[in-house]
Amino acid sequence: MPVNLKAPVAQDLAPVAGIRIGVTEAGVRKANRKDVTVFLLDEGSHVAGVFTKNRFCAAPVQICREHLASHGQAIRAIVINTGNANAGTGADGLARAHATCDALAGLLKIDTQQVLPFSTGVIMEPLPVDRITAGLPAAIADAQPTHWAxxxxxxxxxxxxxxxxxxSATVGGKTVQVTGISKGAGMIRPNMATMLSFLGTDAAISPELMPALAKTLADQSFNRITIDGDTSTNDSFVVVATxxxxxxxxxDWNTADGQALMTALRExxxxxxQAIVRDGEGATKFIQIEVEQGRTEEECRLVAYAIAHSPLVKTAFFASDPNLGRILAAVGYAGIDDLDQTQIELFLDDVHVATQGGRNPAYQEADGQRVMKQQEIVVRVQLGRGSASTQLWTCDLSHDYVSINADYRS
Incomplete structure (x- = not known):
């Protein structure tokens, strides 16, 4: 069960003027499942994205990069399929992704380069492009501004x-809307995840700001989550301003209007x-890791991810076992060569666990266990080296994670 996460209510999701969304069942991998989605963007929309750093990136990722480089300010459509990642498919995979773009472009009477394709699902299987293209007319016919959910x-x-x-935000006296969707539950790691996310706003934003905006938002959100330490072939985060x-x-983001809009986008x-972490495969705990008093944000990130990626730490959280020496061990191997262990302070929520690198004399095992049994936990580490800090979000590692991934292709 996801950790304190509920399904969205369609009526709570604000339409974004200039974006219509259609969804259909094309039988990409399984019957009777919504698996092909199209976003139709009005002319004048600006689009930017960031993608996986996995060198074995999927065919649609390669094509998206090309199309954004050549037509970033003229993208008119997005097509997404689930059930098949079209990764590890070589030249044939590229041809099939191109064919999907060609088919949607033909139906919409736009250039192929104005279409961005996205895929998610099983790796190293041929994309069933005929099923996808056959479903496109129904997806287009279904397109409505209210179809975010x-x-x-x-x-x-x-x-x-x-x-x-x-x-929403008030920008220049106008109410602007921001709505987004994401998917992902495993293979989650910084540099994004086996995740897709699409965020739209009707705000007017200078096109020159869009690429940096997408990176900034990713760095403050999707690049601060981890579930299992794997980095997918298909990670994609796209921002659309209509x-x-x-x-x-x-x-300029350093204005009152710029800050108001950025706050809504970041939210x-x-x-x-965070919803991806809350819905992590087999997750039972949502964990926020805060690392403070570092010399640089980068070394704080090293420590945070060392903790978040440790199977020993994550399984201890699953068991509600305050075996907190595992956290200190992760801090120690994070890669800060001159770290002074006598300066380390460790907290679990309000419980001061370790001080000056050792067990806090006032710490009681019962207090640690009380916190470890919670569904939501904050781990706070102070390095005693400076004023830099960072935070990220992760989850525990359970029996169900193994079962889900052992059975994924069946």
Whole structure:
């Protein structure tokens, strides 16, 4: 069961002017399942994205990068299939992804380069492009501005719940909307995940700001989550600004309007990222890791991820076992060569576990166990080296994680 996560209510998700979404059942991998989704973008929309750093990236990732490089400010459509990742498929996979773009472009009477393709699912199997293209007319016919919740369901793989959130902001006296969806539950690691996320706003944003915006939002959300330490072949996060809210275009984030919009964008991106962790494969605990008093943010990140990636730490959380020496061990091997262990302070929520590198004399095992039994836990580490800090979100590692991944292809 996901940790304190509920399915989105369609009526709570704000339509974004300039975006229509259609979903259909094409039988990509399984029958009677929503598995092909299209986003139709009005002319004048600006699009940017960031993608996996896995060198074995999927065919659609390669094509998206190409199309954004050549037509980033003229993208008019997005097509997403679940059930098949079209990764590890070589030249044939590229041809099939191109064919999907060609088919949608033909139906919409736009250029092929104005289509971004996305796939998620099983790796190293041929993409059933004929099923996808056969389903495109139905997806287009289904397109409505209110179909965000439906799209969140249509991009799921091992997710147990769809993930979607909205926020709004006042920008230049205009109310602007921000809505996004994501999917992902395993192979989650920084540099994104086996995840897809699509975030739209009707705010007017200068096109020159869009690439950096996508990276900034990813760094503050999706690149701060980890489930199992794996990095997928298909990670993608796309930001769309349709420029229909009527505000003067944002040209500088360091203004009142820029900050108001950025706050709404960041809120949705972080909720989507945290929802992936809450719905982690087999997860029973949601864990926030905070590392403080580092010399640089980068060394804080090293420590945070060492803790979050440790199977010993994660299984201890699953068992509600306050075997907290495992956390200290992870801090020690994180890669800070001159770390002074006598400066380390460790907290579990309100419980001060370790001080000056050793067990806090006031620490009681019962207090640690009380916190470890919670569904939501904060781990806080102070390095005693400076003023830098960071935080990330992770989950425990359970028996169900093994079962889900052992059975995934069946």
């Amino acid at each position: 439906k799209a969140a369901e249509g991009i799921m793989t091992t997710d147990t719940l769809p993930k979607a959130f909205s926020a 420029n229909q809210a009527g505000n003067a275009p944002i040209t 949705v991106a972080q909720k989507l990222a």
